[in-house]
Amino acid sequence: MKRNVLFSLIAVLMVLSMLLSACGGGAATQAPADTEAPPAETEAPQAVDKVRVGAMYPLTGDLAKLGEENKNGLQLAIDEINAAGGIKALGGAQIELMWGDSQGKPEVGISEVTRLVQQENVVAIIGAYQSGVTVPSTQEAERLATSFIVSMAVSDKITERGFKYTFRICPKASWYAKDQVTFLKDLKDLAGLDIKRVALLHEDTDFGESTAAGQKQYLEEAGMEMVLEVKYPASAADLTTEVSKVKAANPDAVLTVTYLNDSILIARAREALGMTNIPFIDAAGGTVDPEFIKQLGQTAEGWFTEIEYTKYAAGAEDLNNRYVAVFGDDITGNGAYAYQAGYVIADALERAGSVDRDAVRDALAKTDLPSGPSMVLPTDHIYFDENGQNPNAPLFIVQVQGGELIPVWPGAYAAKPVQLSK
Amino acid sequence: MILSFELLAQAVLTGILIGGIFALISVGLSLIWGVMRIINFAHGEFLMIGMYISYLLTAKAGWDPYLTVLVTTPLLFLVGVVIFQVSIRPILDHPSMNQIMLTLGLSLILQNLALVIFKADVLVTSTTYTRMTFTVGPVVVRVAQLIAFLGSGLAAILLYWFLQKTDIGRAIRAAAQNRDAAVLVGINVRRTYLLAFGIGSACLGVAASFMIPFYYTSPTVGLFFGLIAYVVVVLGGLGNFMGALVAGLIIGLTESVGASLLPGSLARVLTFGIFVLVLLFRPQGIFGGKQR
Numbered sequence: 001m002k003r004n005v006l007f008s009l010i011a012v013l014m015v016l017s018m019l020l021s022a023c024g025g026g027a028a029t030q031a032p033a034d035t036e037a038p039p040a041e042t043e044a045p046q047a048v049d050k051v052r053v054g055a056m057y058p059l060t061g062d063l064a065k066l067g068e069e070n071k072n073g074l075q076l077a078i079d080e081i082n083a084a085g086g087i088k089a090l091g092g093a094q095i096e097l098m099w100g101d102s103q104g105k106p107e108v109g110i111s112e113v114t115r116l117v118q119q120e121n122v123v124a125i126i127g128a129y130q131s132g133v134t135v136p137s138t139q140e141a142e143r144l145a146t147s148f149i150v151s152m153a154v155s156d157k158i159t160e161r162g163f164k165y166t167f168r169i170c171p172k173a174s175w176y177a178k179d180q181v182t183f184l185k186d187l188k189d190l191a192g193l194d195i196k197r198v199a200l201l202h203e204d205t206d207f208g209e210s211t212a213a214g215q216k217q218y219l220e221e222a223g224m225e226m227v228l229e230v231k232y233p234a235s236a237a238d239l240t241t242e243v244s245k246v247k248a249a250n251p252d253a254v255l256t257v258t259y260l261n262d263s264i265l266i267a268r269a270r271e272a273l274g275m276t277n278i279p280f281i282d283a284a285g286g287t288v289d290p291e292f293i294k295q296l297g298q299t300a301e302g303w304f305t306e307i308e309y310t311k312y313a314a315g316a317e318d319l320n321n322r323y324v325a326v327f328g329d330d331i332t333g334n335g336a337y338a339y340q341a342g343y344v345i346a347d348a349l350e351r352a353g354s355v356d357r358d359a360v361r362d363a364l365a366k367t368d369l370p371s372g373p374s375m376v377l378p379t380d381h382i383y384f385d386e387n388g389q390n391p392n393a394p395l396f397i398v399q400v401q402g403g404e405l406i407p408v409w410p411g412a413y414a415a416k417p418v419q420l421s422k
Numbered sequence: 423m424i425l426s427f428e429l430l431a432q433a434v435l436t437g438i439l440i441g442g443i444f445a446l447i448s449v450g451l452s453l454i455w456g457v458m459r460i461i462n463f464a465h466g467e468f469l470m471i472g473m474y475i476s477y478l479l480t481a482k483a484g485w486d487p488y489l490t491v492l493v494t495t496p497l498l499f500l501v502g503v504v505i506f507q508v509s510i511r512p513i514l515d516h517p518s519m520n521q522i523m524l525t526l527g528l529s530l531i532l533q534n535l536a537l538v539i540f541k542a543d544v545l546v547t548s549t550t551y552t553r554m555t556f557t558v559g560p561v562v563v564r565v566a567q568l569i570a571f572l573g574s575g576l577a578a579i580l581l582y583w584f585l586q587k588t589d590i591g592r593a594i595r596a597a598a599q600n601r602d603a604a605v606l607v608g609i610n611v612r613r614t615y616l617l618a619f620g621i622g623s624a625c626l627g628v629a630a631s632f633m634i635p636f637y638y639t640s641p642t643v644g645l646f647f648g649l650i651a652y653v654v655v656v657l658g659g660l661g662n663f664m665g666a667l668v669a670g671l672i673i674g675l676t677e678s679v680g681a682s683l684l685p686g687s688l689a690r691v692l693t694f695g696i697f698v699l700v701l702l703f704r705p706q707g708i709f710g711g712k713q714r
Contacts, residue, residue: 204686231686235646237637238440240564241681244432261544264638272555272564295546295638299553 051093051355053078053345054116054125056100056109056137057338063104063130066334070129070152071099072327073335077342080322087346089353095346098122102133109133113140113148123349123360124149126341129334131155131173138166147361151341152308152334159389167364167384169344169377170337171393176283176306177214179395180255181222183281183304183409187253190409191418193279195252197227201242201266202257203234203285211257211283227251234262243269253279260286264296271299276421279304281397293403302421305405306395308333309377312415313396313407319376336376343374344382378413428560433682434675435561441674442571443629446578447647448654448666450625453581456661457598457618459518460510463525466648467532468623472498472630473639474540480634481547487635488551488569494627502623506616514615529648536641546638570632577628578667581621585663594618598661653697659707668709672696 055074058067078095086092098120100112109128116122124147128134134153141148142163150158150168154176159168171179187193198219202208212229219226228249232242243266246254258266263286270280280303286292287305311320311330319339323331331339344367349355352363368383369375375382379392397409401419408418451465462468475497476490509528513520554565585591596604597614605611637643654673658665673693680689700707 229685232681233687233690236681237646237650237677238436240436241429241433241678244429244436244562245682248426248429261638261640264544264546268552268636271553273562274555291543291545295544295548297548299548 049091049093050096051087051090051349052096052098052120052122054098054100054113054120054122054127056102056112056116056125056127057129058104058133059099059101061104067102067104067129069332069334070127070338073323073331073338074126074151074342076323076326076335077339077346081342081346087349089350090355095342095349100125100127102128102130102137104130104133106133106136109137110140113137113146114144117141117144117146122146123355123357124345124364126151126338126345128153131158134158138163141165145361146357147364149341149344149364151338159387163388165361165388167344167367167388167390169340169382169390169393170308171395172389173210174214175393176395177211177255178218179306179397180215180281180283181218181224183397184224184253184255185222186409186411187279187418190411191420193252193420195224197225197249197251199227199246199249199251199254200229200256201246201254202229202231203259203262204231205234207259207285208234208257212255215255215283232262234259236262236265238269239265240269240272242266243273243275247273247275251278253281256280256282256285256287258282258285258287260289260291263287263292267292267296267299267303276302279420281305284308284395287400288405293400293405297403300400300403302419303400304397304408305400307398307405308395309336310396310398310405310407312398312404313378313413314415315413316376340375340377340382344369347374378410429682430679431559431561433679435563436567437675437678438671439564439567439571439674440678441671442574443633443670444647444650444654444674445667445670446574446625446629448651448658448670449578449581449663450622451651452655452658452661452663452666453594453625454619454622455655456663457594458510458514458615460514460521461518461525461652462619462622463522463648464505464529464532465622465626465651466644466646467529467536468498468501468644469626469630469647470536470639470641470644471501471532472627473634473637473643474536474545475627476631476634477545477547477639480549481545487547487549487631488573490634491573491628491631494631495624496627498627498630499620499624502620503616505623506619510619511612511615529644533641533644540641542641544638544640547634549635551635564636566635570636573632574629577625581625582663584621590614590617594621650693653693655707656697656705657700657707659709662707662709665707665709669707 057070078097082094086094098116100116102109102112116125125141126149128137129152131153134150135158138148142165147165152170154173156172156174159166184195187195200212200215202212216226230242230245232239282305284306287303288307293300311317320331347369348360348363352359365384368381370381379394382390382392385391394410396407398405399408406416408414454460454462472494475494479485479490480487509524513524551566555562585595593609593614596609597611601611654669655666658669676693677689680692
């Protein structure tokens with residue numbers, strides 16, 4: 001009897017610990033599904049006055065809220081393009097968005113790509129937000145010889161497979177680490193801070209480990225010394241000890257990779273241990289969640305993190321105002337990159353002057369959009385290299401100043417100077 | 423890397439302070455097991471309920487976080503009593519596997535209810551105590567953690583006194599020692615069970631209020647603390663009050679000092695390694711007497 005209890009206890013504990021590791025740090029915003037993909041219409045053969053473009057994001061399921069940010073950004077761009085007279089090279093043809101819903105699942109993503117190409121007859125597809133869905137979906141698009149414009153999905157390998165029909169506008173995952181290190185270098189000019197000794201502090205799932213691998217590589221290239229690497233489980237009850245370890249190593253700056261719950265524990269320990277004079281730069285982890293600032297208040301002040309887009313960047317206000325007027329919320333990185341994808345496909349259609357998929361593919365490969373109303377990213381122009389990757393996709397380094405994430409880097413797009421506490 | 427004295431001192435202090443909280447949480451679980459031989463797998467979720475209540479009173483109603491003890495403790499007692507009456511009592515005589523499955527089911531229900539009501543967001547609140555610190559030599563002491571440790575200790579002492587000196591406490595201990603004999607001398611065992619379950623849950627109310635000034639709450643916050651509580655209770659000896667207190671401190675120290683010596687989740691391996699070793703070689707716990 002007693003043995004049975006113990007065996008059951010062990011069995012149940014194993015299940016629980018699996019649950020724990022699955023949930024640890026999985027505190028990202030999850031919203032109930034409230035958006036549905038419009039039903040597929042069966043229509044007469046394609047009319048000359050319409051161009052069909054496919055768009056696939058997780059519109060239902062756990063990631064529906066984030067999928068909707070992408071959807072709204074793209075919809076805004078296409079509505080603007082259509083209102084301005086559509087694709088002039090095609091006699092003012094209107095772009096019709098055909099929505100696909102990946103439900104956040106790779107296998108659904110693949111079948112939605114097939115449906116959009118074979119049944120809806122789209123000229124290209126835009127998507128897909130998650131790397132897990134984008135990797136197989138772009139492979140399917142490649143097989144069907146249809147261009148897939150990746151507005152957001154950061155896994156490095158998406159544009160490292162030699163595909164002809166995959167074009168990515170957003171940055172690669174490893175660039176988050178690269179831009180962190182470049183920022184550390186630039187701190188000398190920005191704030192007179194000569195960073196030599198850097199500590200890494202990160203959670204130990206794939207997100208933390210792979211970003212840290214990039215950090216190590218770029219630190220070495222930049223000639224900075226990594227004095228310490230501290231890993232922790234994101235579900236830790238307390239991180240005071242871990243942060244003490246970092247303090248004991250006496251670094252000039254700390255690079256972190258976090259989820260929300262652990263970023264809160266680190267921020268509080270950092271303050272308690274009197275380390276606010278050491279800059280902490282997070283890799284777009286828990287610190288970009290609005291809750292980080294909302295709930296920590298003063299404790300969050302001074303933190304640096306990375307984001308893909310911000311309304312405070314020079315020139316971004318106008319787009320944000322248009323977005324808010326339609327959807328109510330501020331535009332996010334997801335929305336801004338999806339918006340940009342809308343203008344990229346419109347530009348390619350103009351230059352192709354055709355709805356032939358290969359003509360559109362060739363036009364996409366020659367994309368070169370200069371900064372302006374149809375190119376809103378913080379760089380002078382965007383284009384695709386031979387792998388289909390846009391090399392000009394800089395991240396913003398933002399700092400918590402007065403309860404807002406204020407862009408402080410790259411220099412030309414900074415809204416305010418870096419603030420360091422003594 | 424070289425472990426400096428400062429770092430070790432900080433890790434030991436943090437471990438003891440966190441261990442105090444672990445101890446109080448575990449004492450509740452241990453009491454319930456000791457009296458009615460039921461492992462409550464929803465124990466961590468009860469803590470989660472307490473933390474949400476304390477959070478709401480502190481962040482939304484502007485209460486002092488420590489004042490919320492007056493609400494969370496009786497409320498968690500009530501939650502324990504109601505859940506016992508509705509779900510545990512009818513299966514008291516069933517095989518232990520059924521009881522484990524039932525409390526596990528309860529835990530999942532409570533987690534998902536919290537997900538529906540509060541969403542998956544991590545909630546924290548900054549109270550007046552949150553940012554207070556003082557230093558002792560090289561060690562930084564966070565006031566909120568110190569208060570939590572002292573509060574937990576006080577609650578444990580009160581509970582110990584209650585079990586040792588009051589009639590109800592004696593009845594609870596009697597029922598734990600020998601159910602049939604307790605019935606024979608006229609103790610209402612059913613009522614004793616009810617009280618024990620309520621008191622075990624009330625411990626979590628105390629812990630929850632003391633944690634809110636420095637910890638976050640989320641629907642899955644109970645998973646980790648529940649898991650720790652099982653380890654502590656097994657280490658201290660199932661049903662052993664003092665054992666749970668000491669084991670709480672040991673596990674707190676293991677987590678904290680382990681984190682200063684080992685990278686990442688390896689410290690966690692240490693904690694659960696202790697758990698497995700104790701189960702294998704000393705299933706009555708390091709402080710347990712002979713196995714009954």
